[in-house]
Amino acid sequence: MDLREIKELLKCKVLANDDKLDMQVDCICASELMSSVLTCSGNNKLLVTGLNNLQVIRTAEMSDIPAVIFVQNRKPSAEIVELAKEKEIVVMYTKYSLFTVCGMLYQAGLRSGQDDN
Numbered sequence: 001m002d003l004r005e006i007k008e009l010l011k012c013k014v015l016a017n018d019d020k021l022d023m024q025v026d027c028i029c030a031s032e033l034m035s036s037v038l039t040c041s042g043n044n045k046l047l048v049t050g051l052n053n054l055q056v057i058r059t060a061e062m063s064d065i066p067a068v069i070f071v072q073n074r075k076p077s078a079e080i081v082e083l084a085k086e087k088e089i090v091v092m093y094t095k096y097s098l099f100t101v102c103g104m105l106y107q108a109g110l111r112s113g114q115d116d117n
Contacts, residue, residue, distance in 0.1 A: 001025055001110060002022055002023060002024050002025065003021040003025060003067055003090055003092075004022060006025060006046070010104060011094060012092035012093060013094075015075070015076065015081045015093065016089065016091035017084065017088055017091070020090050021090070023044065024044050025044050025067065025110065026042055026043055026110075026113075027040075027111055028048055029046070029112070029113045030049070030112070031047075032049055034055055034056065034059040037059050037063055037065070038062070038063055040113040041113055045064070046068075046105075047060050048069045048102065049070060049071065050070070050072055050097075050098050054080055057080055057089060057091075061087045067089065067092070069092045072095070072097055073093065073095045075093050
């Protein structure tokens, strides 16, 4: 599934790097604990979070996560958006809760990049 499809499905607003929406997503990491995100495996990951600070973008960069969706209409600050642009990380936000976003993405065929064992 590509980011453009995810954007439409979740009714996201794109704030950074909208030229990269053709990027494929293979799995998701959904967490508000950035230490948990660091354990997320797989390629072409999408980070879904309610945490809204610069650490989200820094963690995404360290974990090779090319896209972040902020949930519950938590529009990130201009500082977060600028850092994402600099690091070439797609940033979007949606009105839906973390729980709802995970359910919608699961129904669409995406699975967790975290070990559920």
